[in-house]
Amino acid sequence: MKIEEFPMLQEDLIYLDNGATTFKPKCVIEKMNEYYETYSANAHRGDYDISFKVDKEYEDARETVRKFINAKDKESIIFTSGTTESLNMIATGFFRKFLEPNDEILITKSEHASNVLPWFRLQNDCGAIVKYIPLDQSHYVTMENLKKVVTPNTKVIALAGITNVIGDERPMKEITKFAHEHNIFVVMDGAQSVPHRKTDVQDLDIDFLAFSGHKMCGPTGIGVLYGKKELLEEMEPVNLGGGMNESFDSPEEMYYKELPTRLEAGTPNIVGAIGLGEAIRFLEKIGMDNIEAYERHLRKYALDKLVQIPHVDLLNIEADGGILAFNVDGIFSQDVAYYLNKYKICVRAGNHCAKILKSEVGVTNSLRVSFYFYNTENDIDALVELLENKEKILKEML
Amino acid sequence: MNEELRREIIMEHYMQPKNRHRPNEDTYQMVNTNNASCIDNLDIYVKIEDQKIKDICFEGEACAISTSSTSIMIQNLIGKTIEEAKEYIKNFENMLNEQPYDSKQLKEGIVYEEIYKQGNRKHCADLPYEGIKKILDSYSQK
Incomplete structure (x- = not known):
């Protein structure tokens, strides 16, 4: 570098202040300019050359993200506006459907607002209960403390991979293993970890992961929601509209497309995704x-x-x-x-x-x-x- | 006023602010004032009797500019009628906004006469005034 x-x-x-956002290398800026200057069309059209090129570049970016986090399926990679939107989609689009009154959501007091407020809202909306895993003296999450607060009602553990003030890393692999033995889903806020170390979603066996492009040399306004394919299949799209529907006639007859398009309503942040793809290639070179x-x-x-x-x-x-x-x-x-x-x-x-x-x-x-x-x-x-x-x-x- | 003197006055009010405590009676009105762009967060308590400001005190966490500005405000507004206080505030805010103002009337308040040069700190100096205006306005409407 x-x-x-x-x-x-x-x-x-x-x-x-790289925890807030990061600088962009020239290659990312140029890659985005290239879109604006030479093939500035919409996605999912493909009726003419430059539009075909948009689809190719946009889907290439998705494939780059997939490889970067070692996801099994390309359909597991959903482009969002950032970690915040991803976490809100996970809470609102997936868990609101499944959680029942008195189901428990485990977080900690060192989570970022984006991994607290969507869960607070679920508590207010559907009666699930947000509980905290106690932190040890160095503000770390230990398996011992986690096991103490898990109950038969625990349904979700939502944690930052690395927290944004303390910077402690969570033992996500161990947590996921324990959680899955107890039928608990694990959500990982990767905003502060994905840009800084290797993330392998299959090795971690994580259920959902959220991260942002701008904290890893990519543009603002683009991020990723990763979910196991079978879970994303169950996710309710928060946004409905163009691009994501197969056909519709009436409120009784709305048919949605397959993943990942189903969860990306409207014109996506095309240039953002392409820029993120380039940022990932840049990071991988280092x-x-x-x-x-x-x-x-x-x-x-x-x-x-x-x-x-x-x-x-x-x-x-x-x-x-x-x-x-x-x-x-x-x-x-x-x-x-x-x-x-x-x-x-x-x-x-x-x-x-x-x-x-x-x-x-x-x-x-x-x-x-x-x-x-x-x-x-x-x-x-x-x-x-x-x-x-x-x-x-x-x-x-x- | 030269820069060294301005600095000295601000630091004095920051290190030993006037009336930094909560009131010990419930005849005060409280307003919380905080800055969306930074982390200052102050509770300001005002006691008004017969349209006159009898006492002001405050508590909270804030930077040197906000804290000193609150202290100086307290020093200058106690004893004023609501209308006089409003006049003072208008004058002070004119200074912050680079409008014509009467420097004599502001007394130590003029230590912020050049704060407009630091865009983000202008709000810090104005923070206590934004808060107390809400209380004074509620009185005028009565």
Whole structure:
């Protein structure tokens, strides 16, 4: 990977907010421009050459995604607008049909809002009950704690593969094995894990997976819903309309197409899907294992330096993702973020959409630094140098 | 006002804000004010008697700008009638929005005279005012 491949890395910036979104390499931008400039037609038409090319590129992107997560069936890959839409489709399109009053949904307090609110709504709508798997001292999910809260009523376990504030990785394979022995479905929010390590849905035996393109060098507005084919067959389309119907005459006679089209009503985000396909090819060239190893190295490098600073309070000394959450003692996180911004360092301040996490970690707001493979030790050195001097922060934060 | 003095005043109000506590009687009206674009979140309590602001206090989490702005607002609005307070707020917001304003009337409030240059922090300075206006408006309508 060369820095020159990313236009944004030519800017005078140190970007450490990759948990929010990531920069796009030129090849992704060019691949999308190519669609707009040379074959800008709709999908599912195929009556003329450029439209035929759209279908080919769009379906090629689907195949690229399938291989990337090692899904068995191409029909298991549904393009959505992102993780949020995918998780909402899983909750509303699939589980609303199956869950009965007092059925239990297990999540944790460190989930992102997108993996909390759709389940809360199910609780309000159909009387299912959202329960929390207790986290251990390092805010991890352990099998022991999971087993403690599973009951005969547990029907779903919905967890982030890696969480977005703590950055802990969940033992998804073990969880899935245990869950399936007890007839429980497993939903994985892959927003923070799929971009950063190899994901093999068959090996994990996961039932549903959701992830976003823009967090992995792809464009915004595109994401993926993966589901086992037999489960997606049962999923009620949330959206009805063009493209997904086979025929219709009256409310009694509506016939839908097969997967995956049935779950992709309307003109899809064609250019987004094509861009995501290209982003995946880019990541695969680097190698997902290399990305994971390098980010682990960067995290350790940063951690070793940050723990030396007495006024930096780390929330997640132990973590697997390239995420560090911390506060500068006595200074509101947002003020520190503004200070770093003066030196063109981009970090996130706030609750990071994990609003029920505060009761777990005892901290409402924090700074979050999140790495991607294009970050360097120099980026970390610059950050550490600015954080070391508390007087300077207080002096310059306004 | 020079930058160093502005900074000093803001830091003083941030580190030791005026009336940062919850009221100990129930004659106060409360309004929560938060910023959609950031994480500031304040509860502001106002005690009004005979169309006059008797007391204001606050609690919550907010950045240096929001916290200091709340403290300075409290210092300047206690003792004013509702109409005088509204006049002050209008003047203050004119300053934030680069409209003509009377700097004398604002007293320490003018420490934010250049905050408009930092687009996202302008809202932080205005946050307590957005909150208290809701309470004052509800009085005017009575």
